[in-house]
Amino acid sequence: NAGVTQTPKFQVLKTGQSMTLQCAQDMNHEYMSWYRQDPGMGLRLIHYSVGAGITDQGEVPNGYNVSRSTTEDFPLRLLSAAPSQTSVYFCASNPLAQPYNEQFFGPGTRLTVL
Amino acid sequence: QQPVQSPQAVILREGEDAVINCSSSKALYSVHWYRQKHGEAPVFLMILLKGGEQKGHEKISASFNEKKQQSSLYLTASQLSYSGTYFCGTARGDAGNMLTFGGGTRLMVKP
Numbered sequence: 001n002a003g004v005t006q007t008p009k010f011q012v013l014k015t016g017q018s019m020t021l022q023c024a025q026d027m028n029h030e031y032m033s034w035y036r037q038d039p040g041m042g043l044r045l046i047h048y049s050v051g052a053g054i055t056d057q058g059e060v061p062n063g064y065n066v067s068r069s070t071t072e073d074f075p076l077r078l079l080s081a082a083p084s085q086t087s088v089y090f091c092a093s094n095p096l097a098q099p100y101n102e103q104f105f106g107p108g109t110r111l112t113v114l
Numbered sequence: 115q116q117p118v119q120s121p122q123a124v125i126l127r128e129g130e131d132a133v134i135n136c137s138s139s140k141a142l143y144s145v146h147w148y149r150q151k152h153g154e155a156p157v158f159l160m161i162l163l164k165g166g167e168q169k170g171h172e173k174i175s176a177s178f179n180e181k182k183q184q185s186s187l188y189l190t191a192s193q194l195s196y197s198g199t200y201f202c203g204t205a206r207g208d209a210g211n212m213l214t215f216g217g218g219t220r221l222m223v224k225p
Binding site: 035040041042043044045048058059090101102103104105106107108 | 212214
């Protein structure tokens, strides 16, 4: 199993550009989520999904869109990048069978918006 | 609301013990602990549930005081590999996947 994979690893954008961060998992997990981590800070939940076709907002959803067309993939779209979105983005997944499962994190995407 | 972790940073010598605390102003269903090394993804350590059930790491222990909405992570006989930033994540309902993370505690273990 590859676990949770994210692409790209690094990305530089100009203000106003859009892009999609990719996340995929091969563990057949129902739950997937996106976090952002700013320097020296904890993780903040952006959006999450409890299964294909179902998504919901987390703590800091503004400026981001998600969709979940398959169990495996959960892309995060930045609609119009802003310098405040400079951060490291982590995707995570876990099974929903129990309400208390460890989350498996991807390696992260380091995004810089100029 | 974000849980509060203390201390923010701690430096240890190998073999010393440390305690990291996590407290919330809201009623909690579960507390999750993760460790993150510099430039890497967070890695799961422990989950503690209301009612005392635990699930996690062999060499690290933790407690969950439901009345005080606090959890403590106990690192005993620390090793160099324990260095990193420790995060607690709290869940308010049995949708334990919706975690709110604290700001982290940076732990450095020196030889």
